[in-house]
Amino acid sequence: MTDASDRRADRYGKPLVGRRTARVLMALAGALFLAAVFYVGVQASSTPVRTEVLAYEHVSDDVIAVDFRVTMDPGTEASCTIQALNKGRAQVGFVEAAIPAQDTRRSTHHVEISTQGDAVSAEIINCEAR
Numbered sequence: 001m002t003d004a005s006d007r008r009a010d011r012y013g014k015p016l017v018g019r020r021t022a023r024v025l026m027a028l029a030g031a032l033f034l035a036a037v038f039y040v041g042v043q044a045s046s047t048p049v050r051t052e053v054l055a056y057e058h059v060s061d062d063v064i065a066v067d068f069r070v071t072m073d074p075g076t077e078a079s080c081t082i083q084a085l086n087k088g089r090a091q092v093g094f095v096e097a098a099i100p101a102q103d104t105r106r107s108t109h110h111v112e113i114s115t116q117g118d119a120v121s122a123e124i125i126n127c128e129a130r
Contacts, residue, residue: 084119
């Protein structure tokens with residue numbers, strides 16, 4: 001059997017790292033991957049403010065109205081940036097809305113965005129606790 005291993009090594013060359021070193025490196029890479037997944041999961045679950053666009057309506061050619069829901073701990077104030085987008089997904093307007101402290105976890109809000117063109121949709125860029 002060593003004769004076959006020797007012929008294989010002669011033909012293809014010897015491994016760059018030994019079998020034990022390869023196993024240790026694979027275990028280390030797996031541990032790093034699991035640590036990264038855990039970290040991202042913890043960061044995503046600990047987001048203090050979550051938002052969701054419920055609806056948007058074209059009020060006029062240069063105004064779009066947006067209804068959105070904010071989920072955060074009661075008594076928390078937030079600041080949300082909402083943008084209006086045109087057909088090419090370029091920003092044609094935005095507004096920063098101050099969300100006052102609420103008594104409940106979920107609250108619904110309404111803003112109107114003045115636009116510099118025809119808006120076809122709206123999205124929340126950022127919403128963070130103050």
